[in-house]
Amino acid sequence: MLTLIGPDGSQKELTLDDFKALFQTTGQGGLKTKRGTIKDIGTYKGVALKDILQRFGLLSRNYRYIITAADGYQLPVDYDFVLGKNVPIYDENGNPTNGAVIPILAYEYNRKPIEFILGGKNYQLQLALVNPKKTYITPGNRWVKAVVKIEVIKTTTPTQTPGETTGYVEIKDFRNETLRVKQPVDRIVSLYGLATQMVYFLSVEDGKKILGGTPLAINDRFVQLLDPEVKSRMIFVGSPKSANVETIKKLNPDVILTAWWGDPNLNAQLEGLGMPVVALNLETVDDYLKSLETVGKILNREKKAEEAVSYYRDAVAFVTGRISKASERPKVLLLYYSMKDKAFKAPGRAFFQNELIELAGGKSVSKSLPGGWNVINVEQVVEWNPDVIITVSYSFTYPSTGVKKTIMNDPAWSSIKAVKEGKVYAMPNDGESWDYPAPKWVLGLYWLAKILHPDLFQDVYIQKIADEFYERWYGIDPGKVTIVGDLQ
Amino acid sequence: MKRLTGFLFLFAGVSCISLFVGRFIFSPLPMNDLERTIMLDVRLPRIVVGALIGASLSTAGLAFQNTFRNPLAGPNVLGVTSGSAFGAVVAILLFTSNPALIQLMAFLGGILAVALVLYLSRLIGDGILSLVLAGMAVSAFFSALVGVAKYMADPYDKLPTIVFWLLGSLAGMRWESTGLLPVPILIGIGGLMLLRWPLNVLSLGEEEAKALGLNVKAYRTLIIMLSTLCISASTAMAGIVSWVGLIAPHMARLLVGHDARSLVPASALIGATLLIVCDDLARSLAPMELPLGVMTSIIGAPALVIILRRRWYAVR
Numbered sequence: 001m002l003t004l005i006g007p008d009g010s011q012k013e014l015t016l017d018d019f020k021a022l023f024q025t026t027g028q029g030g031l032k033t034k035r036g037t038i039k040d041i042g043t044y045k046g047v048a049l050k051d052i053l054q055r056f057g058l059l060s061r062n063y064r065y066i067i068t069a070a071d072g073y074q075l076p077v078d079y080d081f082v083l084g085k086n087v088p089i090y091d092e093n094g095n096p097t098n099g100a101v102i103p104i105l106a107y108e109y110n111r112k113p114i115e116f117i118l119g120g121k122n123y124q125l126q127l128a129l130v131n132p133k134k135t136y137i138t139p140g141n142r143w144v145k146a147v148v149k150i151e152v153i154k155t156t157t158p159t160q161t162p163g164e165t166t167g168y169v170e171i172k173d174f175r176n177e178t179l180r181v182k183q184p185v186d187r188i189v190s191l192y193g194l195a196t197q198m199v200y201f202l203s204v205e206d207g208k209k210i211l212g213g214t215p216l217a218i219n220d221r222f223v224q225l226l227d228p229e230v231k232s233r234m235i236f237v238g239s240p241k242s243a244n245v246e247t248i249k250k251l252n253p254d255v256i257l258t259a260w261w262g263d264p265n266l267n268a269q270l271e272g273l274g275m276p277v278v279a280l281n282l283e284t285v286d287d288y289l290k291s292l293e294t295v296g297k298i299l300n301r302e303k304k305a306e307e308a309v310s311y312y313r314d315a316v317a318f319v320t321g322r323i324s325k326a327s328e329r330p331k332v333l334l335l336y337y338s339m340k341d342k343a344f345k346a347p348g349r350a351f352f353q354n355e356l357i358e359l360a361g362g363k364s365v366s367k368s369l370p371g372g373w374n375v376i377n378v379e380q381v382v383e384w385n386p387d388v389i390i391t392v393s394y395s396f397t398y399p400s401t402g403v404k405k406t407i408m409n410d411p412a413w414s415s416i417k418a419v420k421e422g423k424v425y426a427m428p429n430d431g432e433s434w435d436y437p438a439p440k441w442v443l444g445l446y447w448l449a450k451i452l453h454p455d456l457f458q459d460v461y462i463q464k465i466a467d468e469f470y471e472r473w474y475g476i477d478p479g480k481v482t483i484v485g486d487l488q
Numbered sequence: 489m490k491r492l493t494g495f496l497f498l499f500a501g502v503s504c505i506s507l508f509v510g511r512f513i514f515s516p517l518p519m520n521d522l523e524r525t526i527m528l529d530v531r532l533p534r535i536v537v538g539a540l541i542g543a544s545l546s547t548a549g550l551a552f553q554n555t556f557r558n559p560l561a562g563p564n565v566l567g568v569t570s571g572s573a574f575g576a577v578v579a580i581l582l583f584t585s586n587p588a589l590i591q592l593m594a595f596l597g598g599i600l601a602v603a604l605v606l607y608l609s610r611l612i613g614d615g616i617l618s619l620v621l622a623g624m625a626v627s628a629f630f631s632a633l634v635g636v637a638k639y640m641a642d643p644y645d646k647l648p649t650i651v652f653w654l655l656g657s658l659a660g661m662r663w664e665s666t667g668l669l670p671v672p673i674l675i676g677i678g679g680l681m682l683l684r685w686p687l688n689v690l691s692l693g694e695e696e697a698k699a700l701g702l703n704v705k706a707y708r709t710l711i712i713m714l715s716t717l718c719i720s721a722s723t724a725m726a727g728i729v730s731w732v733g734l735i736a737p738h739m740a741r742l743l744v745g746h747d748a749r750s751l752v753p754a755s756a757l758i759g760a761t762l763l764i765v766c767d768d769l770a771r772s773l774a775p776m777e778l779p780l781g782v783m784t785s786i787i788g789a790p791a792l793v794i795i796l797r798r799r800w801y802a803v804r
Contacts, residue, residue: 138728193642205699215642339653343660343777345648366775373648374776375659378530379512382522412530412662415522 002105002125004056005151007063012056013352016107016124022047022055025104027130030092031140038094038137044064044128046106049082058152059110064274066153067127070118070146075127076272078155081142090137099136101129101217102457105147118148123148130260155274171294174260174281175267181276182254183297185209185485189253189275191240191262193217194282194438200226201308201439201473202301211251221396222431227478255298282437283352285316285359308473318358322456323361330387330452332362333418334427334435337393337403338375342410344403345373352437353392360387360448361456378412388452389418392427392435399484400426400433424452428485430466443469447487463487491744499539502761507533511775520616534658537666538767539760541658541722544673546759547680547683547752548715551741554748555617557713562734563719565620565711567627571597571601572723574630577637577650588667590653591724593710595669598720601626602712614705616694617648620711631697633680655779658767669721672723676718683711730764730781731788732759738792742799746789 001019006010025048030041039194050329065082067075080086086102091097103191106128107114116123123146129138154333168180187210190196193216201205210217213234217223237247240262248256248270256270260281267277276300280291289309296305334353335344346366347353351373357364365384366374391403405425413419427435434444441465448455467478507527508516514523536709552561563569575597581592608622611616642648679771680687686707690695697704722729736759737751744754766783 113523215646219642238639246723304643324522338649338660342662342665343657346776348776365665376775377771377777379510379526379771380775382512382526389761395561398588411525417523 002147003149004058005050005149005154006058007154008058014052019047019105019107020394023051025102025130025132025409027102027104027132029101029130030135030137031129031143032090032094032137032229035138036094037316038090038092040109040143040441041092041135041137041300044104044106044126044130045108045111046125046128048105049103049105049127052105053082053152054149061343062155064155064220064272066149066151067144067150068121068151070116070121070148071142075144076269078272084129087138087142092137094137099131100133101136101138102169103127103129103142106130109370118146122241130148133272153274158226161213167302169297170267171292171297172279173278174287174291175264175364176267176280177279179276179278181278183300184253185299187251187253188255188257189237190214190246190249190257190260191238192257192280192282193220194436195259195280195291195295196220196258197432197438198282198295200202202296202299202304204474206299206301208233211235211253212248214239214393220431222481223323225431226474226476240266243270245273247432248275249273257295267358283284284355285312286435288352289313296328312442315445319361319445320359323359323449323453326361326456329361330389331365331389332350332357332383332452333365333381333384333404334390334392335399336373336378337395338373342406344376344407346376348374350440352441353435356435356441356445356448357390358451361443362448362452378410379415381413385417387417387421389416389421389424390427390435390448390451391424392433393429394433395482400429401484401486405485408472426485428462428466428483428487430481432484434485439473440469490758492750492753493753493767495761497602499757499764500762503535503539505533506764506768510772510786531796533666534661534767534771535764537670537725538658539579540673541726541729542572542736542759542763543756544677544718544722545729545763546736546740546755547677548718549759550737550748550752550755551607551680551711551715553689553737554687555708557693558620558654559738561620561717562731562735563646564627565623566623566716567601567606567630568598568716568719569723569728570627570630570634571604572720574633574637575589575654576653576724577598577634579655579729580646580781581637581641587665591667591669594724595672595720597630598723599716601630602716606709606712611796615784619708624793653727654781656729656781656784657770657777658726661725661773663679664680666725669725672717674720676714676716676721677756679714680681680711680718681756683707683714684739684748684752691746691748726780728781729763729784731784735788735792736762739795742795743751744769762791771789 001016002014019103026045028043030038032038044311048218061079065077084103089097089099105125105285107124115125116127123165125229126148167183170180172178187214190210193214196210196217198214200223207227209315226239237243240259253275256275256277258277258279262349270277282289282291289312293305296302334347338345348371349367350371353365354367355378365386391400392402393400407413407424432438432440437449446461446465450460470476512526549562552565572594576590576594579593583589605622609618612618638650641650667679668671689700689702737755740751740755740758743749766787770780770783772777
C-alpha cells in the first residue's frame with residue numbers, strides 16, 4: 001500500500017495492517033483550494049508522518065522527502081514540514097491565523113475508509129494536516145491524495161547546527177536568504193546570462209563547470225574564445241522567470257545562479273529539490289560588486305573577487321575623480337537596435353546603462369523612462385536633442401557600427417545635435433558588449449568617459465586598458481580578441 | 489453614398505491633422521528643413537502605412553464575416569495572423585538583424601497557414617464549418633509554436649523583440665521600410681472591392697448563393713486568398729494589430745447597413761481612420777512608443793459600444 005524508499009535505495013512495503021499497528025493520530029482539518037474554496041473539513045484518522053519515518057529511522061534534518069501520489073503528483077517536503085512547521089494556516093473562513101497542525105497519512109475520513117479509485121485500483125491513503133482539538137484549514141496542494149510512495153533523499157544543504165560548517169560555505173543572496181552551498185562546487189547551473197559571464201571572469205575553469213545556461217551565454221563569442229566547447233557542453237535550461245526544473249535536477253548542480261527578479265515559485269521548486277538558489281542583482285555598480293563577492297565566495301575565488309572589486313572601485317574612483325573637473329555634462333542617449341527597421345530602444349530607469357553614463361560624466365536622457373528597454377521614436381530624440389549618441393548592439397550580424405551607420409544616413413536624424421556634430425559612437429563589443437553589467441562594464445566606463453570628456457582623458461588609451469584587462473583577468477593573448485566598435 | 493463621402497472627408501481630415509501630431513511640436517508656418525523631414529519622412533509614411541493596414545485588415549475582416557456568416561470572425565479566423573507571427577518569430581530567432589527578411593517570412597507564414605487550412609478543410613468535409621475548424625486548429629498550432637519560440641528565446645535580447653513584434657507597432661516605419669508589401673495589400677483591397685456582389689450573395693448562406701447561380705466554392709476561395717494577401721502583408725509590416733479587423737466592419741455595418749456595395753468601402757475607410765488615430769496616440773502619448781495592438785483595443789472597444797448605444801437609441 002505504501003512504499004518507503006530509503007536514502008540508500010532500500011525499499012519497504014507497508015500494508016494497511018502494518019499501518020494500524022503504528023501509533024494512531026486522529027484530528028480535524030480541512031483544505032483551501034487555489035481558488036480559495038474551503039472543503040473536505042472533517043475528522044481524519046491515520047499515522048503521523050513523523051511517526052512513520054521515525055519508526056524506520058528515516059527522520060532527520062539531513063533528509064528531504066518526496067511524497068508521490070498514484071497519479072504521479074509529487075510533493076517535495078523537508079524535515080520542518082514533517083513536524084508541521086512552515087505551513088500557512090487559516091481559520092474556517094479562510095483567514096490567516098496561528099495554530100499547529102500535524103501532517104498525517106490518513107486512512108479514515110469521518111470514520112469511513114478513504115478510497116480513491118484510479119485506473120481500477122483502490123488507494124487508501126491521503127496526506128492530511130490535522131489538529132486533535134481544533135479545525136484548521138491548510139493549503140490544498142499539501143493534501144496529496146492516493147499517496148503510494150515516500151522517497152527519502154539526503155539533502156545537499158542540510159540545516160546543520162552552527163559550527164559544523166566544514167564542506168559548506170554560507171552566503172546571503174539578494175533575496176536576503178541565507179544559503180549553504182557545498183564546497184567545492186563542481187556543477188553549476190546559471191539561469192542568468194550575466195552571471196555566467198561573471199563566473200568565466202572569476203575563472204575559466206569554473207566557467208567550464210556550468211552545465212546549464214541561457215542563450216546569452218551560450219552564444220557569447222568571448223566565452224567561446226575562452227572555452228571553445230561551451231556550445232556543445234552548456235545546455236539551455238531556461239531563464240530566471242521560467243526554467244525546466246526536471247532538466248536542472250538531472251544536471252544535479254551544487255548551486256543555481258539566478259537573478260533577483262526571477263520567479264519565486266521557480267526558486268522554491270528548485271530549493272525543494274535540494275538545490276541552493278542564489279539570486280544576484282547586477283543592475284547597479286554597488287550591487288554588481290556585491291554579487292561578485294558572493295559568487296567569489298561560492299566558487300572559492302574570494303581572493304580574485306576581492307582584487308577585482310578593488311580594481312573596479314579604483315577605476316570608478318579614477319574616472320569620477322577626473323570627471324569632477326569637467327565644466328559640463330553632455331546629454332547622452334544610448335540606443336539599442338530593436339530589430340524593427342529604424343526603430344530603436346533606450347534604457348529605462350531599471351537598467352545599468354544609465355548609471356554608467358552618469359559615472360562617465362554624462363546625463364542620460366532616457367533615465368526617467370520606465371523599466372528596461374523602451375522603443376523610442378525619432379521625434380522624441382529631436383525633442384531631447386542629445387549632445388552625444390551611443391549605439392549598442394548584441395548581434396554580430398548587425399553590430400553597433402551598423403546601427404551607427406543607419407542613424408548617420410537617415411535624413412530624419414540629420415538635424416539632431418549629436419548627428420550634426422558627428423558625435424555618434426558605436427559601443428565596443430568584444431563578443432560581450434561593454435555597456436551591460438557583465439565584467440567589461442569597466443572598459444565601457446573608461447571608453448564612455450573619454451568619449452564624453454576627451455580633454456580630461458588624453459593620457460588614457462582604451463585599447464591599452466582593454467589589453468591589460470584581458471591579460472590580467474582572463475590570462476589570454478589580447479591579440480586574439482576582436483573588438484567591434486569605435487575604439488578611437 | 490452620401491455617408492461614404494462623409495467617411496472620406498473624415499478620413500482625409502484625420503490624416504491631415506495627424507501630420508501635426510507627435511512628440512515634437514512645431515508650428516507649420518514657417519517650416520524649416522528638420523520640421524519638413526519629420527512631417528514628410530517620419531509622420532507621413534506612418535499615416536499612409538497605418539491607413540493601408542487599417543483598411544486592409546477591416547476589409548479582410550468584413551470579407552471573412554460575410555463569407556463565414558459569423559459576426560465574430562476576424563482576420564485570425566483562418567490562422568493567417570498566427571502564421572505570420574510564427575514566420576516573423578522564426579526569422580527573429582534565426583536571422584536577427586534583417587528586417588526585410590522578417591517581413592518576408594511573416595508574409596509567407598500567413599500564406600502558408602491559409603494554404604494549410606485550405607488543404608486540411610478538404611480532408612474534413614469542405615464547407616464553411618470545416619474551414620473554420622481547420623482555421624482554429626492551424627491558428628492554435630502556430631500560436632503554440634510562437635509560444636515555444638518565446639520560451640526558447642534569449643530573455644535579454646530576442647524575447648523583448650518578439651513581444652514588441654507581437655504587440656504590433658508602426659515605430660520606425662519609413663517609405664523604404666515598406667518594401668513591396670503595399671502591393672499585395674492594394675491587390676487584396678482592390679480585389680475585394682470588385683467582389684462586393686458575391687460578398688452580398690455569400691452573406692445569405694451557401695444554399696441561397698448556389699440558388700442565385702454563384703459558384704460558391706470558387707468565389708469563397710478567391711475571397712479567402714485576397715483577404716490573406718491583405719492580412720499577411722499588414723502583419724508583416726506592423727506585427728499583430730488586434731481588434732481593427734473585427735470592430736471596423738461592425739461600426740461600418742451600424743452606420744451604412746448590410747449592403748456590401750457601400751459596406752466594403754465604408755469599413756475600409758473606418759478601419760483606416762481608426763488605425764491612424766490609434767497610431768497617433770501610440771506615438772505621442774508618452775516618450776516611449778506604446779504598442780499599437782493595445783491602443784486599438786483601448787480605443788476600438790469603447791468606440792464600438794458608443795456606436796451600438798446610439799444605434800439602440802435610434803431604433804427605439
